[in-house]
Amino acid sequence: MNGSGFAGRTYVVTGGGSGIGRAIALALGAADARVVVAGRTPQKLEETVALIDQEAGHAGRALAVPTDVRDPAAVDALVTAATDRFGRLDGLVNNAAGNFVAPGIDISPNGWRAVVDIVLNGSYYCTRAVARQLREQGTGGSVLSVIATYAWHGHPGTVHSAAAKAGVLAMTRTLAVELAPLGIRLNCVAPGPTETAGAGAALWATDEARAEVLATVPAARFADPAEIADASLFLLGDRASYLTGECLTVDGGQWLGKQVYGRGATPAARGRG
Ligand SMILES: CCCCC/C=C/C(=O)SCCNC(=O)CCNC(=O)[C@H](O)C(C)(C)COP(=O)(O)OP(=O)(O)OC[C@H]1O[C@@H](n2cnc3c(N)ncnc32)[C@H](O)[C@@H]1OP(=O)(O)O
C-alpha cells in the first residue's frame, strides 16, 4: 500500500485489540501509518502492537493505550497520549462496541446503558476529542465509524445496538457538515456478518444461530475482517477525499436480500431452474 497517503500519519483505532478493529489497525500499520489502539484489555492491545511491529520489522509504529471509551476523561487522555507519542493525529476509527441478543422490552436499564454508552456515547467522546485536536493542528483529517445496516432497517433482538448505531450514523452526517470547513471528513462502514470471536460469542454462539445468520447472506459466507479493513482504509484515506457523511455497506448483499421470492427471480423461474 505504499503511495496510499497513509505513511507517517497517525490514527486512533478503538477496539483495536480484536476482530475488525485489529484488522483495520494491521492494515493501517501495513500502509506505513502509525497506529494507536485503545480498548479495555491491555493484553489484547499489546498483541496488536506486536503484530504491527512484526510486520514493520521494527518496534515503535504502534502504541497501546488502555481506555474505556465510556469515560470522556479517559478518552481525552488517550488523545493526549497519542499526540505526546507521535506529535499529531490524522484520524480516528470508532470501532469499539458491545452487543447481546435479548428481547427489546426485557433489557434492563443497565443493559441498555452498557451498549449505548460504548457505541453511541463512546463514539461521540472519541470523535469530539480527536476533532478538537485536528482543529488545533489545523490539518484536517478523517473519522470512520463502524456501524451496522440495522442502523436503518432495525433488527429484532438488538434494539440497544440498532438505536446506538443509528445515532452514530446521525452524528456522522451532522458533524460531516459542521466539520467540512476544517477539512475533517466523517464516514461510516456497515459490515455484514463478519467472522470475529466477539460477534460470534454475542450474536451466533450456537451452530443453529450461525446457520440462521448465514442463510440471510446472498454471498453465502461470512466476511473476513480484512475485507472490512480494505473498505475502511478507502474511506479513511485520500482516495475518498471528496466523500463525507456517507456509509459504505460491505455485507455480501445481506440487507438487500430480503425479496418476497427469496434469491430466485420468481417461484416460476426457480421451478424451471
Ligand atoms: C448480524 C450482523 C449484524 C451484527 C451487527 C453488530 C455486531 C456487533 O456489535 S459485534 C460486537 C460484539 N462484541 C461484543 O459485544 C464485545 C464486548 N461486549 C461486552 O463488553 C458485553 O457484551 C456488554 C455489552 C454486555 C458490556 O459488558 P459489561 O460492561 O461488562 O457489562 P455487564 O456484563 O456488567 O452487563 C451490563 C448489563 O447488561 C446486561 N446483559 C449483558 N448480557 C446480557 C444478555 N445476553 N441478555 C440480557 N442482558 C444482558 C447485564 O445483565 C447487565 O445488566 P444488569 O443485570 O441490569 O446489571
Ligand SMILES: NC(=O)C1=CN([C@@H]2O[C@H](COP(=O)(O)OP(=O)(O)OC[C@H]3O[C@@H](n4cnc5c(N)ncnc54)[C@H](OP(=O)(O)O)[C@@H]3O)[C@@H](O)[C@H]2O)C=CC1
Ligand atoms: N462482526 C460482525 O459481524 C459485525 C461487527 N460490526 C461492528 O464491528 C465492530 C467490531 O466488532 P467485532 O470485531 O466483530 O467485535 P469485537 O468484540 O472483537 O470488537 C469489539 C471491541 O470493542 C472493544 N470494547 C468494548 N467495550 C469497550 C469500551 N467500553 N471501551 C473501549 N473498547 C471497548 C473490545 O475490547 P475490550 O473488551 O478489550 O474493551 C473489542 O476489542 C463493532 O463496532 C461492531 O458493532 C458491525 C456489523 C457486523
